[in-house]
Amino acid sequence: MKLLEDRIREDGRVLGENILKVDSFLTHQVDFALMKEIGQVFADKFRQAGITKVVTIEASGIAPALYVAEALKVPMIFAKKAKNITMTEGILTAEVYSFTKQVTSTVSIAAKFLDKEDKVLVIDDFLANGQAAKGLVEIIGQAGASVEAIGIVIEKSFQDGRQILLDAGQTVVSLARIEKFENGQVVFAQADA
Amino acid sequence: MKLLEDRIREDGRVLGENILKVDSFLTHQVDFALMKEIGQVFADKFRQAGITKVVTIEASGIAPALYVAEALKVPMIFAKKAKNITMTEGILTAEVYSFTKQVTSTVSIAAKFLDKEDKVLVIDDFLANGQAAKGLVEIIGQAGASVEAIGIVIEKSFQDGRQILLDAGQTVVSLARIEKFENGQVVFAQADA
Numbered sequence: 242m243k244l245l246e247d248r249i250r251e252d253g254r255v256l257g258e259n260i261l262k263v264d265s266f267l268t269h270q271v272d273f274a275l276m277k278e279i280g281q282v283f284a285d286k287f288r289q290a291g292i293t294k295v296v297t298i299e300a301s302g303i304a305p306a307l308y309v310a311e312a313l314k315v316p317m318i319f320a321k322k323a324k325n326i327t328m329t330e331g332i333l334t335a336e337v338y339s340f341t342k343q344v345t346s347t348v349s350i351a352a353k354f355l356d357k358e359d360k361v362l363v364i365d366d367f368l369a370n371g372q373a374a375k376g377l378v379e380i381i382g383q384a385g386a387s388v389e390a391i392g393i394v395i396e397k398s399f400q401d402g403r404q405i406l407l408d409a410g411q412t413v414v415s416l417a418r419i420e421k422f423e424n425g426q427v428v429f430a431q432a433d434a
Numbered sequence: 435m436k437l438l439e440d441r442i443r444e445d446g447r448v449l450g451e452n453i454l455k456v457d458s459f460l461t462h463q464v465d466f467a468l469m470k471e472i473g474q475v476f477a478d479k480f481r482q483a484g485i486t487k488v489v490t491i492e493a494s495g496i497a498p499a500l501y502v503a504e505a506l507k508v509p510m511i512f513a514k515k516a517k518n519i520t521m522t523e524g525i526l527t528a529e530v531y532s533f534t535k536q537v538t539s540t541v542s543i544a545a546k547f548l549d550k551e552d553k554v555l556v557i558d559d560f561l562a563n564g565q566a567a568k569g570l571v572e573i574i575g576q577a578g579a580s581v582e583a584i585g586i587v588i589e590k591s592f593q594d595g596r597q598i599l600l601d602a603g604q605t606v607v608s609l610a611r612i613e614k615f616e617n618g619q620v621v622f623a624q625a626d627a
Binding site for chain 1: 458462463464465466467469470492493496497500503504509510511512514543544547
């Protein structure tokens with residue numbers, strides 16, 4: 242997605258070895274117009290797929306996922322993150338390890354919002370090690386629902402998340418794929434849409 | 435907002451003394467169509483106010499705030515919640531106590547996203563004790579920006595959040611105001627819009 246790549250080049254900030262900050266339009270301040278375009282691109286890709294739910298994870302996935310849901314005219318569900326969940330009745334959970342934060346979180350979705358008829362499009366802002374997406378796929382599987390595809394706004398293609406998801410039989414569609422950082426600049430690989 | 439009150443009557447679940455669960459359309463599963471209407475109602479109310487930024491707090495405030503931002507054609511910023519923030523350079527923070535969870539969180543916004551020219555509309559999903567909104571007002575004040583108003587989706591009018599904000603000189607606009615729960619049903623007070 243050229244508009245997104247251009248925006249990353251313009252407003253993204255490369256920090257250290259492998260961090261890209263996009264807090265001016267995606268992860269902290271949010272540009273609704275770009276999110277809306279992102280929603281359209283994913284919807285165009287999956288309009289014929291019979292998607293019934295869009296699932297993401299709080300908090301930065303919510304904005305793009307919401308516009309995907311709007312464009313596909315289906316509900317959006319955001320999974321909750323919590324260190325510990327005591328009340329587990331009616332809750333589907335997965336453990337997700339964050340390499341960045343070096344903590345394991347319990348990610349959860351209320352069971353009542355997914356059933357075996359559901360065809361889910363998973364949306365997330367970043368794909369790096371794939372742990373969050375893997376956790377969502379696990380939860381959706383617990384509900385007996387199927388994951389149609391995983392839509393990613395920004396993929397760090399030099400990390401192994403994409404391969405982990407492909408190995409698990411998933412379809413991954415990333416709108417911007419970062420091959421590497423070079424002299425503080427982003428070098429993109431061919432995107433999926 | 436009648437559409438919202440109807441939806442709360444239909445899909446909200448009253449639990450115990452003072453809990454209203456609206457996880458089927460606002461706080462977990464999100465109905466984009468209702469959020470879009472909410473965005474329109476707030477925007478109609480504040481279109482002449484010269485709003486430059488919409489500010490909310492993760493995670494449930496993001497969906498309504500995003501559509502308010504779209505309708506007003508301004509950026510949306512979601513404040514981050516964290517137990518501890520070590521890196522505080524360039525970060526505006528406030529301590530927010532949650533009576534529900536009985537924990538104090540540090541709420542933060544990167545200083546670069548707000549300046550003294552900004553006229554901010556604060557949006558949040560719930561107003562109960564007013565602590566989250568108060569924290570956001572404090573942060574926005576630190577940036578030298580002004581808070582035009584605080585827009586709330588669901589106000590629990592039997593708790594003291596509204597009065598706390600009014601006493602602090604703020605304008606509060608709530609789309610649904612809950613006077614009390616009676617036999618597991620919601621009794622509404624007159625809404626602000």
